[in-house]
Amino acid sequence: MENFPLLTAIMLTPIIGALLLISLPQEAEKSIKMVSALTMLVALAFVTYAYCAYDFSIGGMQFVENRPWIKDVGVSYALGVDGISLPMLLLTMLIGFSAVFASWNINKRPKEFFVLLLILLAGVAGTFITQDLFVFLFFYEMVVIPIYIMVIIWGSTKRVTKEYSGMKLTIYLLLGSAFMLVGVITLYLNSYPEGMRTFNMAALAQAHEFGHLSENFQIFAFFLLLIGFGSLLSMWPFHSWSPDGYAGAPTAVSMIHAGVLKKIGGYGLIRVGLMILPMGAKFWAPVIALLAVANVLYAGFIALSQKDLKYVIGYSSVSHMGYVLIGFAALNGTGINGAIGNMFAHGIMSALFFAMIGYVYEKTHTRHIPDLGGLAHQMPRVATGFMLAGMASLGLPGLIGFIPEFTIFVGSFREYPVYALLAIAGIIFTALYVLRILANVLFGPRRAEFDGCADASGAELVPLVVLGSILVGFGLFPQILMGMVNSGVEPMLPILAKLHAAPAFLGGLFQ
C-alpha cells in the first residue's frame, strides 16, 4: 500500500466509471445507474480511507505524488492533501455519492447524464488534490462545460428558462476565471526569475519570504484572484448567478454546485490568496469583511421574500458564504478554522436541502411555496431530511452547522466586532426564512391533492441517510471535522501572526 497512488486513484475512479458507462448501451438504464453508484462507492471508500489514514501528528501534505508534466513552464503533476483539502475531498465524494442516488429517477438520456456527472466529480476532486496551480485551473475550468450541458438538458424551466440559467452560470464563472487566470499568470511570472519558474503551490508560497513578491504586487494579484474566487464563492456583488443557476439546474447539479463547487472559491482564497499572497490578503481583508456582511444580510433578506423553494436555498447559500468570507477576513487561526469547517457543513446541508427539494418537486411538480403544505403527512422521510437541513442551516447546536459558525464568530469578533455583530444578527434572517419554509411546506393541515405522492423510498433514501447521518454525526462529534481542519490551519499560524503584527493599510478606512 505504500506506493499505491491513492490520490490519482481517487481522481481517476470517476473517469474510469465514465468510460465504462460510454461502452454500455443507452437502453441499459439499470446497469448505468448501478455502475455509477458503484464507481462513487469506490471513490468514497478511497477518500474515507485517506481521511482515516491521514496522520495528524505529522500534519502537512500527505499521500504526495509528484511528476514533472509540462517541463518548459514548470508544471508538475503534484498531488497531496492536508487538513484543508481532505475535508473538501470527503465532501466532494459524499455529495457525489448522494447525487447519484438523488438522480435515480432520471430516465431522460440517463447514459449521458451519468457520464457528465462522473466527469464533473473527477474535475472537482482534481481541484482539491492538486498542489500545482496550473493543474488546479485546468480542473476548475474543466467542470464548467459538463455543468452547462447538464443544466440545459435536464434542468427545469420555472421562473427562468434553463437555457438562461445555464448560460448565466457558465459565462459568469468563466468571466470570473479570466481574472483568476491573469492573477495566476502574473503571480507565476513574478514569483521567480525566468528559468526557475514553477506553478507548484508550495514553492510559490515561499516566494514572498524571499522577497520576490513586492507588497504592491501582492495587493494587485490578490485583487484579481479575489474577483475570480469571489465570483465562484458568490461574493456580493458577484453572486447573482447562484440563485438563478441553482433554480435551473437539475437536483444533482444543484447539490454538487452549492455543496462543493462553490467551496473551490473559498479553498482557493485560502490556499492561493492567503498562503501565497499574505500581504495582499491583509490589504483586502477589511473589504472582504464588508462584502461578507453584505452577503449575509442582503442575501438573507432576499431569501425571506422568495416564493420558489430553490430560490430560498439559493439565496441562503449566498448568505452562508458570507460567514465563510468573514471568517477568512478575520485572518486568524480561529476564523479560518471556522471558515473551512463552515464550508464543509454548508456543503452537506445545502446538498441535503437540494436533494429534498428535488424529491418534493419530483412528486408534487411544484416548488412554489404557497402551493405546498402539510407534506409531512404524506412524506415523513422527506420532511425529516428537510428538518435536519433546515435546523443545521440556522445553526442548531448538536448539528453540523453550529460549531463552525460559532468558531467564525469567535474568530471574527476579535478583528471586526461591528461586522461580526451584524453577521450574527443575520442568523435571525436565516431562522426566519428557514422556519417559514419548513412551516409552510411541511406542516399544516393535510392536503388532499398531495395524497397520491409517495414518500422517498429505496434508492432515494440514500442521500437522506448518508448526508443526514454526517449532519448529526459530525455535529455530535465536531472533533472529527475540526481536528482535521485545525491540523491544516496550524502551519499557517506563523504567517497569520506575522500579518497581525504588520500595520493595517485599508483597515483604518473600513473599521
Add this chain to the structure above:
Amino acid sequence: MNIMLLSSEIAVICLALLIITLDLLLPRFETRRSLGYLAVTGLSGVLAYTFTLTGGPATVYNGLFIMDSFALIFKQMFLIATLLTMLFSTDYVENLEGYRGEFYALLLFALAGMMIMVSATDLLTIFVGLELMTVTFYILVGFQFNSIKSSEAGMKYLILGSAASAVLLYGMSWVYGYTGSVKLAQIAYHADVSPAMLIGLGFIIAGLFFKIAVIPFHMWAPDIYEGAPTPIAGMLSVGSKAASLAVMLRILFVAFIALQTYWMAIVSIVATITMIVGTIVAIWQTNIKRMVAYSSIAQAGYMLLGVMATDVNGIKSIIFYSVLYIFAIVGAFSVVVAVRRNRGTNEIKDFSGLAQQSPLLAAVMTVALLSMAGIPPMAGFVGKMYIFTAVIDNGYIGLGLLGFIMSMISVYYYLIVVKVMYMNEPQDQKPFLISEPLRIAAIISLLATLWIGIYPGPLADLATTAARSLFIL
C-alpha cells in the same frame, strides 16, 4: 547546392501532377474517390518523410530557400491540415458536378505554395509562394459552379485578394528601392528608420494582414467562408492564415527587427481590435460557417498577440496555437460537412439533436469549438496560457486580461452551438450517414485536441526549437 532540401515540395508537386494525369486516364464514371485516397496516401508518405528531416538550418539556391526548424514545423502543419481536409472532403468531392480530380490537384498546389512560403528568405520567393497558394484558392473558392454564392465568393476573393497582393508587392518594391535587396538578411542590414522603409513596412504588413484576415482587413472572410466549399473554407482559415503568419514572423523578426517599435504599435492596435470585434460580431451569426469565420478572425487576433511578446516564448506560443487550431478547424469543418450532407444546410439551428443522432460528431464539434474557446482539457487552454503568459511576461497585462475576457465571451456563441446539438430534439428520424474517411478525420482531430491539451510537453518542445531557429539567423 543541396536540392534534397526541396524534396518534400517536389514530392507534393509530383503528386499533384500524377493526380492530374491519372484523372485524364480514369474512366468518366469513376467517382475520383480513388484519387483522394491516392493523395492522402502520398501525403502521409511525405509527412512521414519530413519527420526524418532535421531543421539544419541549411540553405539552397544562394540562400533564397531555407530549411530550418521553423519552416519544418510549419510544413508539417500544412501537410497534416491538407491530409485531414482531403480525408473529410472525399464525400464532398464525390457530389461535385465535375472536375473532381482537379480539386485534389489544386489543393496540393496550394499546399506546395504554403510550403514554399515558410521556407522563403527573400521577398520575391515569398511572393511567388504566396501567389501559388492564393491563385489556387481563387479557383477552389468558386469551385461549386452551380452555386451563385460560391461563384460570388470566388469573384470577391479574386478581386480583393489581387488588390491585397498588389499592395504587398508595392510595399516590397519600396523596400527594395531603399535597401537595394530583396533578401531578408540584407534588408535587415540596410534597414533604418526612414519614411521609405516605413511605407514599405506598412504596405507589406497590410498585404499580409489581409491574408491572415484580421480587422480591418477582414471584410472578405465571412462572405467567402460562407460561399466557398466547406473543406476549402477550412483550408483558408488554417493554411492561408498560418502560412501568412509564418511569413510575417520571418519578415518582421528578420528583416524589420530595427523597426520593432513601429510594427509593434501597429500589431498591438490591430490585435486588440481584432479580438474585440471578431468576438462580439460572431455572437449574432446564425450560419455556422459565418460564425466560424468571425471566430477565426478572433483567433487570428490571439495569435497576432503572440507577436507582441517578441521573444522565443511568444513565437513558440504562436506555433503551438497554430497546431491546435488546425485540429480544431478540421474537427469543426468535418462535422459541418457531415451535417450539410445529411440536412442540406449550414444554419446553426439545423444542428439540432445531433448529440442523439451521432454522439461522436457532436462530441467532436463540442471539443473543437471549446478548444478554440480555450477550455480545458482541450488544447486551446494550454495554447492560450502560452500566448497570454508570453504577452504578460513582456509587460502587457492589460492585453492578456483582454484576451482572456474575450475568449470567455466567445464561449457564449460556441455554447449556443453546443446547446442546439445537445438540448434540442432531432428534426427527423432519418439515419445520419457518416462516411468512414470523415469519421477517421474527426476522430483524429478529437484525439489530437485532447492529447495536446492534456500532455502538451512534446509539442511545446518542438515549438520551442522552431521558435529558437528564427532567432539564429
